[in-house]
Amino acid sequence: MLRVALSHLSTHFSRFVAIGLAVMLSVAFLSSTLMVGASTQATLAASLGEAYSKADLIVNAGPSGSLRQEAVDAAASAPAVKDSYAERSATVMFTAAGEGQYGKIRSLAPAIMEPSVLSSGAYPTSANEAAVDVKTANRFGLHAGSLLELQGPDTGQAGGAPSSAAQSGAKPRTAVKITGLIQPSNDPFSAGSPQLVATPGTVVALGDTGAGYSRLQLTLKPGQDTAEAKDYIGRRLDAAGVEGATVQTVQEKVTASVAQMTGGQDLLTTALLAFAGVAILVATLVVANTFSVLIAQRTRELGLLRCLGAGKAQIRSSVLLEALLLGFASSVLGVLAGTGLMAALIAWARTTPDKAFATLAVPPSAIIAGLVAGTVLTVVAAMVPAKAATAVAPLVALRPAGDATVNNRRGRLRLWFGLAALAVGAPSLVLGAMANMLPLAMLAGTLSFLGVLLCASLFVPPLVAVAGRLAAPAGVPGNLAAVNAVRNPGRTSATAAALLIGVTLVTLMMTGAATARQAFNTLLAENYPVDMTVNLGGGGSSGGSSAPAPGKSNDPGAAVEKVKAISGVEAAVLLRPVGSIPGTGSPTDARTVYAISSDDAARILRDKELRPAPGSVYLPAGSKTGKTTISTQGGTLTLDSVVLRSMHIEPLVDSADGAKLPAGEIPAGNSTVWLKLGDNLDADQLQGIRKHVAAAFGVPDAHVSGAALERVTFNSIIDVMLLVVTGLLGVAVVIALIGVANTLSLSVLERTRENSLLRALGLTKGQLRGMLAIEAVLVAGVAAVMGTSLGVVYGWLGAKAALGPMGEVVPVVPWLQLLGVFAVAVVAGLLASVLPARRAARLSPVQGLATA
Structure with a gap:
């Protein structure tokens, strides 16, 4: 054979x-x-x-936030380790082109492990040399050979042990020579600020001399088992008395970073x-x-x-x-x-x-x-x-x-199987979605859809018959098409099933992608509720310099109105401090509390659920629950604590509670301005807005911060993935069209004698082609409506099952896209009938009737 x-x-x-x-x-x-x-x-x-x-394993610091030398030695000396990179980093401030700017400097890795890409020049090789990213260089007119004075951080504001320089009131300063330019980082945690690379000694001179390493990267020798090496290094760290340090693979670290940006x-x-x-x-x-x-x-x-x-x-x-x-x-x-x-x-x-x-x-x-x-x-x-x-x-x-109808054993068996699949699959699908059980929802969704296909001959022909009334104005071809579409339920159901599968799955993915997009936006809004923050005093928790900047605006209110006119700024609100609460660092550390009205919160905050109400103080993630006492020099006020999911927000109270606290004890210069920006801004536009905002308030660029850049970068990651998924939708559409063309072609071939008999009875070639076209459109239209309806339900329930653990998932129906799918399905049915109809019309009645 x-x-x-x-x-x-x-x-x-x-x-x-x-x-x-x-x-x-x-x-x-x-x-x-x-x-x-x-x-x-x-x-x-x-x-x-x-x-x-370029690493195989990453050793992360524990609660202390840094790795000590004993941790580095314990991990780097493991027999499986080939190379190691103990990274030091520090936040620095510099002035270039008349602008103050915060940036991040890190120690240069060994050549085999250096993650940056050199664009021009060379990497630093000795003290007081550094490389800077291309964007920063272009912005400030830097090039190889330029000199840049870097100022180290005020370690007292970080909550760690202050260095001797910090204790004496001085900040470390180092003049560095730019030796080369590196490609900008794509990491959303650092892409929004200047990035510098220097020798370890230069970084130590600029940072806290008592601080450890921010991270340790390891590469393994060829042939080493990653899981075994990870476990062994973890035991060595425990034996060395290192507390809280963890060892992760690169994939685990990436996953943890995604979880950090998406609420866990x-x-x-x-x-x-x-x-x-x-x-x-x-x-x-x-x-x-x-x-x-x-x-x-x-x-x-x-x-x-x-x-x-x-x-x-x-x-x-x-x-x-x-x-x-x-x-x-x-x-x-x-x-x-x-x-x-x-x-x-x-x-x-x-x-x-x-x-x-x-x-x-x-x-x-x-x-x-x-x-x-x-x-x-x-x-x-x-x-x-x-x-x-x-x-x-x-x-x-x-x-x-014989066709599988409800009047024969094969048809009845199919119907009973279909009804059973629907009876079990549909409730299980709802249960899986509501309980956020993705495996159950996928299995139940497949079972229920199989039930729909098996029962198709029960409800597709009646629906086509109802739709056939729309073909009555077409005369004889329209009436014949309506009758033919229901005369053979099995054939009609098979034709509709091909398109029903494709349209359902395409609609499912469109609805699921739209719902997922909305869910991601909601989650980002919860984690990054404020687009941009302007620190007018530079104190408190915002991390700026304690001294007012030269040329600062004496009228913040007027500056706020000026900022509102900047292209890309949708809203701006001035928040004045009303008190302070204990911070998360040393006992003497305090965090400033700001008051905001519900109306201002609605205009400025991305998180639509964050609307301060009287009687509560709203605290960033990681704060203690229970009661919180807000203090001023004139008294205190105790309120219920509401801990938010975001770490990127200042403590807030409602304006009504803020009015109960004695005013004037906190310098007015500690005021903060929050800005809401447009949704379709790129990183360069955000940097331009930042510059204009700083100029409007008369503060250095370093006093303008916020999560807008991180949101844009992370949204870009999501957009890349959804772009690929959207491309796959086109493949699913083509698959559905192939199925429709196959089934319609075979249907017409099966009816060769039938069509020839109609021709012999007086039906013209044009009428025959019209009959087959109308019949195809009727079946395709019904399949498209059913598939769209099922796809919307499956898409939302699937998104609910997959994304439900993160919070509420709101159904999103992409109506415009679905209308496009419906139009494509109907046109596909029409086009699929062209060749078979032409073949049927060209065949003479005598030849057709003689077909076996």
């Missing part, structure tokens, strides 16, 4: 083109989605993990796992449906082979061999197509400056899974119809096959 299978594949090649495309595109969808997960991690490693991209939830990985599950569902359902229809069309041909002497086993072997060859060849093309698609999407993303860190990763799992899934699914899809063709006598197989 090998010769029969090969002969059939070569002789009827055109018959297999459609199924080959369906398999190829399904595999491309599956492989691409698996590549999304790997590319996500690679992209995150190129942004969040850029600082340790690794949402990107969770969401992408859900998309991978959807991809598998697409491949399974579309391939099985399309291939089953194709094999069912050959039932009579297979019956004829049996009449000529072929046995049941030979027939099954021939069909399965065809499926194996076709599935493997199509899977290879699918993997190549998926890789090309991902490469194109990543390359397009990288053309945008703020997404230049997008990275393509093609894991072996994506290739292997694509080849195995496409081949196995094609073979499995061919088993059922092949078995059905050999389960009856050869002469019976030559007769027209």
